[in-house]
Amino acid sequence: MTARSPAPDPGPTSPMSPAAAPAAPRVSTDPAWRRYGEYLRRPPEVVMEWSDPETEARGWLVINSLRGGAAGGGTRMRAGLTRREVTYLAKTMELKFAFSGPPIGGAKSGICFDPTDPRRDGVLRRWFRAAAPFLARCYGTGGDLNVDEVRDVIPCCEAIGLSHPQEGVVRGHLRRGDVRPALVALDEGVRAVVDGEDGIAGSGLSVADLVTGYGLARSIIRFYEARGETVAGRRVLVEGFGAVGGPCALYLARAGARIVGISDRDKALLDADGLDAAQTGRLLLAREDKCLPGGDPRLVRGRGRERFWKMEAEIFVAAAASETLDGAALDRLERAGIGMIACGANQPFKEANMGATRVQRMADRRFTVIPDVIGNCGMARAFSYLMADGFTGDTHALFAAVDRTITDVLHEVLDRTGGRPTGLLGAAFDHALDLVSTP
Secondary structure (H helix, E strand, O other): OOOEOOOOOOOOEOOOOOOOOEOOOOOOOOHHHHHHHHHHHOOOOEEEEEEOOOOOOEEEEEEOOOHHHOEEOOEEEEOOOOHHHHHHHHHHHHHHHHHHOOOOEEEEEEEEOOOOOOOHHHHHHHHHHHHHHHHHHOEEOOOEOOEOHHHHHHHHHHHOOOOOOOHHHHHHHHOOOOOHHHHHHHHHHHHOEOOHHHOOOOOOOEHHHHHHHHHHHHHHHHHHHHOOOOOOOOEEEEEOOOOOHHHHHHHHHHOOOEEEEEEOOOEEEEEEEEEOHHHHHHHHHOOEOOEOOOOOOOEEEHHHHHHHHHOOOOEEEEOOOOOOEOHHHHHHHHHOOOOEEEEOOOOOEOOOOOOOOHHHHHHHHHOEEEOHHHHOOHHHHHHHHHHHHOOOOOHHHHHHHHHHHHHHHHHHHHHHOOOOOOOHHHHHHHHHHHHHOOO
16 A cells, blocks of 8 residues: 655755756764764655645655654645645654654655635545545645635544544554543544633634644744743744744743744735734734734735734744745845744745755844744644543643643753754754654
8 A cells, every 4th residue: 555655855956957957965073963864865664655635736745754653643635735845844744753652654745736716615625535545544634825624634643544644643553442532532633722821711612723833932932931031021023923933922922922924825914013912813813814904004915014024022922834935035034134044834945955054043043933843832742641541531631741842852952052043943853853763
């Protein structure tokens, strides 16, 4: 049923000759970065490639490894998606699971198709049918970019006879005869409405809606606390206002940060004074398809949207698509006064080819970078918690487990940097690779 993957997509060819060989990634002399580059270049264990029989959509399921008997990673859809991007994301998931648990391999599903196309839902249903053998046996998935956990993933899994999108992980990793208790706990936990201090009263927002953004916000807050500082009063730019960026902005504002700019795919909201917690919460509830509400008078569009990148701020939350930050973007952020980049998107740095790490190393030297494998682990930690401990209805205990995991990992990574505010990205990758290399 599975197949050995071919080598990852080659990088760009030299402009000097159409027959030139793929450009080799520059190898870092730093042992941690060299090790990470080698990990990226290692072919994944399984790649399933799919062509939709009814549209031009293409898709890939990349399983980097079946460590622990299973692999996990969400399903995303966007126009222009490539197999290389999906491979990057699968490898990132493996490192994320090293921190969040369970100790399984990383995977990712990616569909190259315009999510605004009216044929989108049919494409998703056919993709899940094609991936069904893996989903039933050894692969678990969830929501991701332009694919919602509750609205899309769960119904598509039910349509192919699965009790839950994580059924493959429960069967492959836990190897239980009766998988129903774990699947019920996962289903109830992910759908549970978050009330009290972790949620928004009366909103109906669930764990799936909030936990990833919560984890990212806590990683930022805990970093400052570890250095005897606070996030209160710090100015924040948020790129992307979906399931990660929106809740992250809310929790940062509740901790006293000021949200001075938010951008989505075609507009930006700018507020020099900064949004407080109440304003951010109202904006979150007014979202339209997980984007900024179109009727807000503070919105700017077109060329005016460039003002977002010139707003003075200290923290930049990268919570849009992958590969949005190149060298020019880093220069722009530095000019705006940014000192921290918090990676809510998986792999936000745009590299030339598989295994290249130039932009990531550049960012790691110039900024405090909260790595995606730490900041973005909220949902993975929630799944791990629910599989191990079940669900008693206490969403606060689940959120607290996410917070504890992030706090512990951040302290370990800061120990590896000697407490320095730079170098976190390389140290986190090195730490994660130590964990996945342990038998």
